[in-house]
Structure formats: structure tokens, C-alpha cells
Amino acid sequence: MVKYALQLNNISKMYHDGEDENTVLDNVSLKVRPGEFVAIVGPSGSGKSTMLSIAGALLSSTKGEVIVGETPLDSNKKNWNLVRREKIGFIFQSHQLIPYLNVGDQLNLIGRISKKKDREESKKYADELLADLGLADSKTKYPNKLSGGEKQRVAIARAFMNKPDVILADEPTASLDAPRGRQVVEMIRKVVKKQNRAAIMVTHDERILDLVDVIYRIENGKLYVNVM
Numbered sequence: 001m002v003k004y005a006l007q008l009n010n011i012s013k014m015y016h017d018g019e020d021e022n023t024v025l026d027n028v029s030l031k032v033r034p035g036e037f038v039a040i041v042g043p044s045g046s047g048k049s050t051m052l053s054i055a056g057a058l059l060s061s062t063k064g065e066v067i068v069g070e071t072p073l074d075s076n077k078k079n080w081n082l083v084r085r086e087k088i089g090f091i092f093q094s095h096q097l098i099p100y101l102n103v104g105d106q107l108n109l110i111g112r113i114s115k116k117k118d119r120e121e122s123k124k125y126a127d128e129l130l131a132d133l134g135l136a137d138s139k140t141k142y143p144n145k146l147s148g149g150e151k152q153r154v155a156i157a158r159a160f161m162n163k164p165d166v167i168l169a170d171e172p173t174a175s176l177d178a179p180r181g182r183q184v185v186e187m188i189r190k191v192v193k194k195q196n197r198a199a200i201m202v203t204h205d206e207r208i209l210d211l212v213d214v215i216y217r218i219e220n221g222k223l224y225v226n227v228m
């Protein structure tokens with residue numbers, strides 16, 4: 001097993017706005033082990049989503065290196081699609097489910113896109129995930145028949161479908177009330193621990209931070225281990 005599921009090494013990100021240069025991330029490093037659940041907090045505009053996008057091969061950094069498992073992301077983006085598809089699962093602030101697919105098919109679609117495994121095995125895995133996330137009875141339901149918390153749990157199941165080594169979640173509880181938000185994060189934790197995946201969650205919600213292993217804070221472009 002690899003020592004780190006994800007490494008950000010000396011990442012900087014600058015945006016140019018005419019004459020001005022805005023340094024959003026200033027030489028940030030982060031390593032996350034398999035089975036580790038990490039939270040990132042910080043003020044609005046501090047670069048949390050930017051950092052997550054760089055970690056997930058959605059955005060290039062200005063400087064530094066991203067290594068997913070043992071695979072460094074090419075600076076020319078050659079392996080980005082492959083890494084995203086095979087190694088990374090995303091959970092966004094709003095669930096982004098496909099309205100015309102039922103819960104089971106939301107997951108099976110990912111099973112089909114990822115070319116790792118055969119269809120029967122993939123369907124079995126979808127059932128297992130849905131059971132783990134308390135959604136066994138919702139398999140044939142469409143998104144408009146689900147509560148906000150249920151939709152977000154489907155989004156989690158979907159993010160785990162390709163058995164990603166790294167889960168990236170950007171404010172996954174933002175659209176939920178406190179109890180449902182907590183439940184959703186408990187579910188992420190459960191799958192991270194059970195399957196030894198790594199997860200990074202950006203959040204504003206202090207009440208769920210007891211569920212993660214390490215808390216980092218971004219401020220003025222720097223990343224600090226948060227001492228609560």
C-alpha cells in the first residue's frame with residue numbers, strides 16, 4: 001500500500017488581474033494517508049475550493065506538484081482525465097444528481113464509465129454502498145422524490161462508485177440542516193474507514209469537525225494545522 005493517497009508539494013496559485021497578481025495559495029503542502037479524513041477550514045475566498053480543484057486535477061497550479069497515489073499529475077495535463085476517472089471521487093456542495101436517472105442508475109452510470117470492472121460486480125458494489133448509506137430502499141426512486149440529505153448521500157455513494165483512492169468534498173453539508181449534515185459526514189467517515197480511502201472535506205461547519213482526523217486552516221495563502 002502507498003504511504004500517501006495524495007500529496008500536494010509546494011503548491012502556489014496566482015491569478016492575474018490586469019496589472020495585479022493575486023496569490024491565492026502560497027507554497028502549500030499537504031499529505032493525506034489512506035484511511036485519513038481531513039477537513040479544511042478558512043474564511044471565504046481563502047482558496048479552499050482552489051486547493052481542492054488543484055488536488056483533483058480540475059485546475060492547474062502555478063507552481064508545485066500534485067501526486068495522486070504514486071502518480072504525479074502531468075504538467076501538460078496528459079494523465080488528468082485518467083486520474084480523475086480512476087482515482088478521485090468528487091462530492092460537491094449541491095448534489096448534482098441527474099434528474100432523469102433513478103438512484104440505482106446514478107451509480108451504475110459511473111460503473112459503466114469507469115472501465116475497471118465488470119458490470120455485475122459493479123452493480124453488486126452499488127447495492128453495497130447504498131445499503132451502507134441507508135439508501136437500500138431508495139434504489140428505484142428519482143431525485144425529486146428524495147430529501148436533501150438523501151440526495152447528498154446518493155452523491156456520496158456515486159463518488160465512491162469508482163473506488164477512488166481520494167475523495168474530495170467541497171462543503172458537502174452546505175445545503176443541509178445540522179442533523180442531516182452531520183449524518184452525511186458520518187457516512188463519508190464510515191466509508192473512508194471501512195475501505196481505507198483518503199478524504200479531504202472543505203467545510204464552514206464547525207459542528208462536524210469532531211468527525212475528522214486532522215483539521216487544516218487556510219489563511220492568507222498559507223495552510224496551518226488547526227489547533228482547536
Ligand SMILES: Nc1ncnc2c1ncn2[C@@H]1O[C@H](COP(=O)(O)OP(=O)(O)OP(=O)(O)O)[C@@H](O)[C@H]1O
Nearest residue numbers: 015016022024042043044045046047048049050051
Ligand atoms: N478564475 C479565477 N480568476 C481569478 N480569481 C479567482 C478565480 N477563481 C478564484 N479566484 C479567487 O481566488 C480566491 C480563492 O477562491 P476560492 O473559491 O478558492 O475560495 P474559497 O476559500 O473556496 O471560498 P468560499 O468559502 O467562499 O467558497 C478568491 O479571492 C477568488 O476571488
Ligand SMILES: [Mg+2]
Nearest residue numbers: 048049050170
Ligand atoms: Mg469554496
